Amino acid sequence: MHVIVATDGSRQSLAAAKHLKSFADPTKVTDISVVAVIRPLASVAFADDTSEGKWPSDGSFRDAAQSAVDTIAAVYDGWGPKVHKRIRSGSAANEIIKAAKQYDAGLVVVAAGGRGLSDAVLVGSTAQRVQHYAPCPVLVVRPAPRKKK
Amino acid sequence: MSDTSTADPDLDDEGGLKRSITGKQLFFYTLGDVLGSGIYVLVGLVAAAVGGAFWIAFALGVTVAAITGSAYAELVTKYPQAAGASLYVNKAFGNRALTFLTTVSFLAASMAATGSLATGFSSYFSELWDAPPPLLVSLVFLAVLVVINFIGITESVVINMLMTFVEVSGLIIVMVTGIWFIAQGDADFGVLVDIDTSGTYTNPALAVLAGIAFSFFAMTGFENTANVAEETIEPHKNFPRSLVTGMIVAGVVYVLVSMAAALTVPTDTLADSPAALLEVVKTGILPISTDFMTKLFTIIALIAITNTTLVTVVTQPRILYGMAKEDVVPGVFAKIHPTQRSPWIALFFSGAVVAALLVIGNLVPEVEGTPLVERLALVTVVLLLAIYALVIVCCLKLRGQDEDERTYRANTPLLYLGIVGNLAILGFSIYDDPTSLLWCAALLGVGGVLFLAEYFFGSKGTGSRAPDLDDVKGI
Structure with missing residues (x-):
């Protein structure tokens, strides 16, 4: 099975990647495609919060x-x-769905959602669109709820 | 069995390094960006300065801008990253202070442009509904664009192209009106060579130069195409072609629109109108209900202005983000919203600065005697002209470096002409309205304050600090 692990550079997407590894059977998964989508017309076309990489002076x-x-x-x-x-480059949800079709994926892993207000107010996120239009099952990894004190 | 693919990503299958902006999309991006900024807003000012022959000002202005565009095209094919002018200056001079000044000037120019466009938006809007005060309309317009950018609707290339089509259609209405008028046989072509020397400028050359300076705001915007350079397919081929063609088409449209406006509407009427192109439609030359055409044209103008303003609103937080990553402004500007993936603090901060510009500009116009839209357009032009001249210098200085056989090479004599042209317009703008320097200084001061804030209170590495990954380990 070919699994697509999407990343938008968020830490949640790193958590999603780890989550897949925590339960999936590596002998059943033949290929993993890690897909990042650059959004050319966004203010920040791609931001990487997952690594300690030095910001390149060229701002690429x-x-x-x-x-x-x-x-x-x-x-x-x-x-x-x-x-x-x-x-890839373009609209995040579209590109993830296209990639899933192109690689004949058996599963797409995406991260979704923040906690609190933004989650309630802002709908139409990438993960939602991927869930609706992907040609295969989708694993949406949401952040863990805050521990009750 | 570990078999992590480490192959050169360029050699990966079609998914490896997929770019998405085609040459055609880039052309429309350039065209839309240039056309929206100004022609709808500034025709009146230019007509007032030059007289009936104000198309000459547009023709000369767009020539200088297109030459500058060719320098951008050469640099972009060598350094495709989005940072634009700041990157070129850094490569050419390697002087941190000069790079910082360039970046802050570009940011300031972009903010002033947003302010001018938002004011222009409110002038047209009053044609549809004149109840709300213009300042309120500008502020609401700005707030809506900031929120739209935050949510990310701006990212659709298709919407950008549609808006550009609408934009061009508005200008086609003006041109058709002009052709119709000529066909009726009433046109007095003498007006097209009439340079008004009875007003402020008694020397025809000076009057034209003033016209170029006032019209130059309409030529700006092409520098924002560097935003998408990195994602352009085959940039060596597409970038120079799309950028320069986009500017030439914009130039031809400007000249034809200016001629149509000059022929159909008395110059005085154009000069007195805050939404001058609307006067062309109001003449009722076309055999269609004037009321309907006026409404339609107003809506088209509003869409055109929105299209260009959106690009400026997207650009400002990007600049702040880059500067925060470089540790020259406080690291909060590099903060990315966890779900929207936009630099939301930078975004709302730039919105607040532009809002402040609008409010201050509305409180003092009587003292200065210059309308806000003109003032802010001039501030943009002064800052951008300095940057344009500098970019051409960078282009010449970086000749021979980082080149390969695919690098586009701009025409060298034209580049020298471009430097002279940019500086001449710059010199006139400052001579004509020294107060604009105060506004420039105030906007640059915002950058200075941010730098000091980072210098004294920021910790080194705030921007590029690695996130705390502990909180994502456990699911």
Whole structure:
């Protein structure tokens, strides 16, 4: 099975990648494609919060995407499946869905949602669109709820 | 069995390094960005300065801008990253102070442009509904764009193209009106060579130069195409072609629109109108209900202004984000919203600065005697002209570096002409309105304050500090 692990550079997407590894059977997964999508018309086309990579003086968003993909791919080092790193460009949800079709994916892993107000107010997120239109099952990894004190 | 793919990503299958902006999209991005800024807002000012022959000012202005565009195209093919002018200055001079000044000037220019466009938006809006005060309309307009950018609707390339089509259609209405008028046989072509020397400027050359300076705001915007350079497919081929063609098309449109406006509407009427192109439609030359055409044209103008303003609103937080990452302004500007993935503090901060500009500008216009839209447009132009001249210098200085056989090479004699052109317009703008320097200084001061805040209170590495990964380990 080919699994797509999407990253938007958020720490939650790193958590999602680790979550897949925590339960999936590496002998059943043949390939993992780590996909980052650069949004050319956004204020920040890609921001990498997953690694300690030095901000390049040229300010390349491609470099930021590359470093996020490298960090996520490193999660699966030595796990078994063949890991591919892919950087795409365009609208995040569309590109993830296209990638899923193109690689004939059996599962798409995405991170979703913050906690609190923004989650309630802002709908139409990437994860929602991927869930609705992906050609295969989708694993949406949400942040753990805050512990009750 | 670990088999992590470490192959060169360039050699990966079609998914490896997929770029998304085509040459055609880049062309429309350039065209939309340039056309929206100004022609709808500034025709009146230019007509007032030059007289009936004000198309000359547009023609000369767009020539200088297109030459500058060719320098941008050469630099972009060498350094495709989004940082634009700041990056080129850094590569050419390697002087941190100069790079910082360039970046802050660009940020200030972008903020002043947003202010001018928001004011222009309110002038047109009053044609539809004149109850709310213009300042309130500008502020609400700005707030809506900031929120739209935060949510991320601005990211659709298709919407950008649609808005550009609408924008061009508005200008086509003006041109068709002009052609219709000529066909009726009433046109007096003498007006097209009439340079008004009875007003402020008694020398025809000076009057034209003034016109270029006032019209130059309409030429700006192309520098923002560096935003998408990194994501352009085959940039070596597409970037120079799309950027320069976009500017030439914009230039032709400007000249034709100016001629149509000059032929159909008395220059005095244009000069007195805050939404001058609307006067062309109001003449009722076209055999369609004037009321309907006026409404339609107003809506088109509003969309055109919105399109360009959106790009400026997207650009400002990007600049602040880059500066925060470089540790020259406080690290909070590099904060990315966890779900929206936008630099929300930088975004709302730039919105607040522009809002302050609008409020201050509305409190003092009587003292200064210059309308706000003109003032802010001039501030943008002064800052951008300095940057444009500097970018051409960088282009010449970086010749021979980082080149390969695919690098686009701009015409060298034209580049020298471009430096002279930019500086001449800059010199006139400052001579004509020294007060604009105060506004420039105030806006640059915002950058200075942020720098000091980072210098004294910021900790080194705030921007690029690694996040605390502990809280994501456990699911």
